[in-house]
Amino acid sequence: MRNRGRTAFIVTYLAPAALLYGVFVIWPVLQAIGFSLFKWSGLSSKKTFVGLDNFKQLFHDSVFWEALLHNAWIFVFGGGAILIVGIAVAHGTQGEGRLTKVLRSVYLFPNIMSLVVVAILWEFVYDPHIGLVTSLTNLFGGSHASAPGAVVQNTSILGNPAKALPAVIITFVWFSVGFYIMLFSAGIRQIPQEVAEASKLDGAEGLFRFRKITLPLLWSVGRISVIYLVINTLNVFALVFLMTQGGPDRKTEVMLTYLYEQAFVNSDYGAATALAMANFVIVMAVSGVVLRLTRKDPSGAVQ
Amino acid sequence: MKRAMDSGKKALTTLGLIVFTLAVVVPLLWMTLTSLKSGPEIFASPWGLPAKIHWENFSHAWQTAGIAHFFINSLIVTTATLAILIPVGAMAAYIFARYPFPGSKFLFGTFLGGMMFPQFLTIVPLFFLMNSLRIGAFSLYDTKLGLTVVYVAYSLPFTVFVLTGFFQTLPKELDEAAMIDGAGHSKVFWRVMLPLAKPGLIVVGIFNGIGLWNEYSLALVLIPSEENRTLPLGIANLVMVEHYQSDWGALFAGLVIVMLPVLIAYWIFREKIHETMLAGAIKG
Numbered sequence: 001m002r003n004r005g006r007t008a009f010i011v012t013y014l015a016p017a018a019l020l021y022g023v024f025v026i027w028p029v030l031q032a033i034g035f036s037l038f039k040w041s042g043l044s045s046k047k048t049f050v051g052l053d054n055f056k057q058l059f060h061d062s063v064f065w066e067a068l069l070h071n072a073w074i075f076v077f078g079g080g081a082i083l084i085v086g087i088a089v090a091h092g093t094q095g096e097g098r099l100t101k102v103l104r105s106v107y108l109f110p111n112i113m114s115l116v117v118v119a120i121l122w123e124f125v126y127d128p129h130i131g132l133v134t135s136l137t138n139l140f141g142g143s144h145a146s147a148p149g150a151v152v153q154n155t156s157i158l159g160n161p162a163k164a165l166p167a168v169i170i171t172f173v174w175f176s177v178g179f180y181i182m183l184f185s186a187g188i189r190q191i192p193q194e195v196a197e198a199s200k201l202d203g204a205e206g207l208f209r210f211r212k213i214t215l216p217l218l219w220s221v222g223r224i225s226v227i228y229l230v231i232n233t234l235n236v237f238a239l240v241f242l243m244t245q246g247g248p249d250r251k252t253e254v255m256l257t258y259l260y261e262q263a264f265v266n267s268d269y270g271a272a273t274a275l276a277m278a279n280f281v282i283v284m285a286v287s288g289v290v291l292r293l294t295r296k297d298p299s300g301a302v303q
Numbered sequence: 304m305k306r307a308m309d310s311g312k313k314a315l316t317t318l319g320l321i322v323f324t325l326a327v328v329v330p331l332l333w334m335t336l337t338s339l340k341s342g343p344e345i346f347a348s349p350w351g352l353p354a355k356i357h358w359e360n361f362s363h364a365w366q367t368a369g370i371a372h373f374f375i376n377s378l379i380v381t382t383a384t385l386a387i388l389i390p391v392g393a394m395a396a397y398i399f400a401r402y403p404f405p406g407s408k409f410l411f412g413t414f415l416g417g418m419m420f421p422q423f424l425t426i427v428p429l430f431f432l433m434n435s436l437r438i439g440a441f442s443l444y445d446t447k448l449g450l451t452v453v454y455v456a457y458s459l460p461f462t463v464f465v466l467t468g469f470f471q472t473l474p475k476e477l478d479e480a481a482m483i484d485g486a487g488h489s490k491v492f493w494r495v496m497l498p499l500a501k502p503g504l505i506v507v508g509i510f511n512g513i514g515l516w517n518e519y520s521l522a523l524v525l526i527p528s529e530e531n532r533t534l535p536l537g538i539a540n541l542v543m544v545e546h547y548q549s550d551w552g553a554l555f556a557g558l559v560i561v562m563l564p565v566l567i568a569y570w571i572f573r574e575k576i577h578e579t580m581l582a583g584a585i586k587g
Contacts, residue, residue: 009488017395024456028425105573114517116535
């Protein structure tokens with residue numbers, strides 16, 4: 001009775017999802033592997049098999065390495081700041097009070113906004129004429145700019161090769177940190193009340209308690225956060241593309257903005273796909289290394 | 304002495320939280336305030352309150368800058384995507400949750416794997432695929448239909464993941480009882496299970512809806528024409544390409560128009576959204 005038409009039911013109910021997913025996700029993934037082995041400018045429909053030449057070219061491409069380095073800076077400085085601020089704020093907003101709950105929801109605002117809005121908003125925040133940063137620096141002793149004869153500093157932050165990447169990283173942190181606060185808050189909530197209280201009774205105080213009790217118990221959430229940071233910092237695109245287009249002078253170029261340029265400006269689709277594959281492999285490799293390095297947590301428990 | 308130190312620490316924590324909260328909120332408030340100011344005011348007093356509220360910035364953005372058109376495109380694409388995604392995702396999730404078959408674990412794993420692939424891995428093949436798929440004389444490239452179909456496909460992994468978990472929590476006795484009453488597999492799904500899964504469907508809908516409303520990268524590659532531009536593409540184009548800085552107030556009003564629907568939806572469903580994000584982040 002129960003098996004009547006079971007197979008037909010399974011097939012018809014899975015088919016739409018499997019078809020859409022297969023055609024628009026799985027098939028392009030497989031094609032990407034093939035694309036990366038050809039020299040191809042798209043229009044001519046003339047594909048030449050070049051084996052691993054696209055990858056060799058990539059490894060000799062200084063722009064690729066520069067882009068990768070910028071991704072690494074975003075991971076180190078942006079990711080580092082996110083972890084520190086994320087843990088600190090989650091630690092500071094513990095409890096289920098009304099205010100702390102509202103605050104945690106507010107911290108997620110930037111994260112649920114479109115990156116387009118975030119990028120444009122921060123372009124204006126950094127704008128030399130109307131931006132908040134300029135008026136802030138003027139407020140704190142930047143008044144010499146208005147001294148007679150002084151040249152009013154009008155250079156934009158995002159146009160400055162030394163300041164553009166740090167400025168983008170700050171925006172990245174502003175956009176992302178709420179998500180990690182949420183993760184760490186959930187991690188802190190998982191710490192059994194008894195452990196927290198027992199440590200209090202034992203006289204474990206402040207920073208000591210934080211280091212010996214809170215931090216080890218946050219280990220598994222911390223691992224997940226670092227994996228997310230690896231993925232999100234190596235896959236930065238819209239923020240950079242919209243704020244600086246990789247400039248000035250490629251000083252904010254990241255892997256995916258370079259991929260976009262190779263594919264949709266230079267029409268070098270083989271090279272672009274090779275870059276996409278390299279990006280994916282790097283993300284996987286770094287994630288694997290992070291998981292291995294953090295397998296044992298400092299409290300001695302094996303994950 | 305100890306108490307003084309404790310209260311000192313508490314004050315420091317509070318101060319830190321105030322500074323952090325301001326850092327999050329001030330840019331958003333500034334954007335909203337600026338959207339209500341006149342052009343000269345924006346330059347003269349970036350921090351000041353508007354002397355008079357300039358609602359006309361919003362009508363300028365809506366009409367003159369063409370935001371209305373992009374808004375409608377986004378509404379069409381987001382709604383159409385959800386209308387296909389929810390039933391298609393729920394059907395697959397129901398099978399994964401209740402109808403194990405040889406290879407179903409592997410297939411489920413393949414679906415979840417999609418949450419790992421970065422979109423840019425497939426962007427070049429996808430670009431050509433959309434150019435080559437044709438309906439009559441037209442390719443799917445640069446059409447709202449094409450974008451919708453791609454959005455459905457790329458939203459499926461997360462949707463199937465969440466809904467499978469949801470169906471697994473529903474008591475098995477319900478569908479068994481309905482089957483004994485003589486209802487077929489389909490009838491049980493549409494009449495019994497789907498109504499019970501309504502809370503899960505709503506969360507998945509809101510969550511995906513926010514992401515789709517905001518989506519930029521796929522649309523950037525698949526939609527070149529102004530005609531089919533979605534809201535994020537449209538506003539980005541105003542700033543980056545057309546340099547619409549002649550009317551700053553309207554530009555900021557445009558940003559507020561993109562942000563507001565999402566913020567409202569988020570605020571209403573924030574508890575559920577947090578749960579879903581955490582479930583996806585930690586178990587996924």
